Amino acid sequence: MRPAGSARLSHHSTARFRRLEQQAKGTPLLTVVLIGLLWGLNWPAVKYMLTEMPPMTIRAVAFPVAAVCLALIAWGRGERLKPVAGEFIPMIFTGLLVICGFNVLTALGQMLTETSKAAIIAYTMPAMTAGFAAVFLGERLGRARLIALAVGMGGLVVLASEDFGALISDPVGPAVMLVAALSWALGNVALKAREWQLTSLSLTVWFFVASSVFIWPLVLIFEPPWQQTLPSVPVLATLLYHALGPMVICYALWTALVGRLSASVAAITSLLAPVVGVLSAVVLLGDPVTWQKIVALGMILISIKLAITPQAEV
Numbered sequence: 001m002r003p004a005g006s007a008r009l010s011h012h013s014t015a016r017f018r019r020l021e022q023q024a025k026g027t028p029l030l031t032v033v034l035i036g037l038l039w040g041l042n043w044p045a046v047k048y049m050l051t052e053m054p055p056m057t058i059r060a061v062a063f064p065v066a067a068v069c070l071a072l073i074a075w076g077r078g079e080r081l082k083p084v085a086g087e088f089i090p091m092i093f094t095g096l097l098v099i100c101g102f103n104v105l106t107a108l109g110q111m112l113t114e115t116s117k118a119a120i121i122a123y124t125m126p127a128m129t130a131g132f133a134a135v136f137l138g139e140r141l142g143r144a145r146l147i148a149l150a151v152g153m154g155g156l157v158v159l160a161s162e163d164f165g166a167l168i169s170d171p172v173g174p175a176v177m178l179v180a181a182l183s184w185a186l187g188n189v190a191l192k193a194r195e196w197q198l199t200s201l202s203l204t205v206w207f208f209v210a211s212s213v214f215i216w217p218l219v220l221i222f223e224p225p226w227q228q229t230l231p232s233v234p235v236l237a238t239l240l241y242h243a244l245g246p247m248v249i250c251y252a253l254w255t256a257l258v259g260r261l262s263a264s265v266a267a268i269t270s271l272l273a274p275v276v277g278v279l280s281a282v283v284l285l286g287d288p289v290t291w292q293k294i295v296a297l298g299m300i301l302i303s304i305k306l307a308i309t310p311q312a313e314v
Contacts, residue, residue: 031253032272042246043283045238046107047115052231053239054223055107061239063099066247068228073252074201081205084197086308091198095207099188099251100214105154105180111174115289118275120159121177122297125154128185136189155299159278162292180288204251229268274301 049058074081083091110118113305130149133139141149196203231239275297281287 005268008082031257035250035253035257036272036276038245039273039308041280043115043119043273043277044224045119045242045246045278047281048109049231049235049238050107052229052235054228055111056104056215056219057225057228058107058239058242059100059103060212061220062247063208063212063215063242064242066251067212069244069248070205070208070252071200072200072207077201078132079199079202081198082204082207083202087194089190090194091196091203091206092210092236094187094190094203095210096187096214097183097190098232099181099207100211102180103150103211104188105176109173109177109180109198112176113170114281114287115285116159116278116281117163118173119274119281120156121174122181122184123151123156123274124178125181128181129188129248132185132189133192137192144306148303151299151306152303153173155296155303156300158292158299159296162290182230204270204312207251208247258273273302 046058071081106118109122113121127149130139130141130145136139190213198206201238225261277291278287278297282293
């Protein structure tokens with residue numbers, strides 16, 4: 001028989017473990033919701049900034065701000081920032097795909113097509129990610145994941161059908177957004193493909209450093225700052241939100257989410273962002289409400305629900 005004190009200690013440990021377990025179960029859902037809100041609102045935010053700022057300049061300002069902020073957070077947490085020698089090249093490659101490529105191309109794409117359509121096309125990336133994860137990572141696409149992918153992608157098809165003729169007649173914008181989705185999908189698979197020595201937060205710092213080093217020469221060549229005018233205060237405030245919210249908070253959470261879940265499931269959960277993006281485009285930018293958008297949003301929500309349930313991990 002165990003002593004009474006030992007029994008109380010065991011009961012206390014069990015209760016604490018259950019509390020931690022419940023917190024762990026709730027974390028992915030809370031993370032998905034926060035990422036979806038911040039990234040979703042970022043679509044009209046970028047569209048608004050594009051009225052006074054060129055696309056690469058927006059990213060070139062936000063990337064180093066995010067790198068510095070995340071580095072300070074990592075340093076304050078005592079996390080190691082120095083990468084091991086063998087990870088440096090893969091880290092740069094992954095960062096250029098998941099941050100620089102996706103963000104720069106989506107900004108360019110929004111100049112060539114309306115915001116709601118840009119968000120719709122960009123979120124073909126879950127299907128791309130699932131396919132690449134199955135090919136390169138050997139992930140098993142169980143029934144729940146396949147249904148979630150089918151429902152989510154079906155929702156995007158319904159959204160695209162709202163004005164399919166316009167997409168065909170003017171393919172440049174959609175093509176740019178598809179390449180952006182490809183960049184994101186390959187970046188997430190590359191992130192999942194190895195066991196990194198750095199924490200997800202430290203990795204994100206280097207992703208932004210690599211993206212900053214890559215984008216600034218392009219800005220100096222194609223969007224010289226000395227030829228630009230100072231944006232208005234509202235645009236500068238929106239730029240601050242863009243850097244601190246979608247860049248700092250979302251990317252830190254996203255790399256942690258991909259590390260905990262399979263690449264395909266993590267990609268499907270991001271479908272909440274186009275829901276917020278389309279709704280915010282309707283409210284803030286005056287995009288029309290159609291039955292295609294209503295049906296597609298419902299299908300996307302079902303897809304997210306299927307993806308985050310425990311069965312999706314089987």
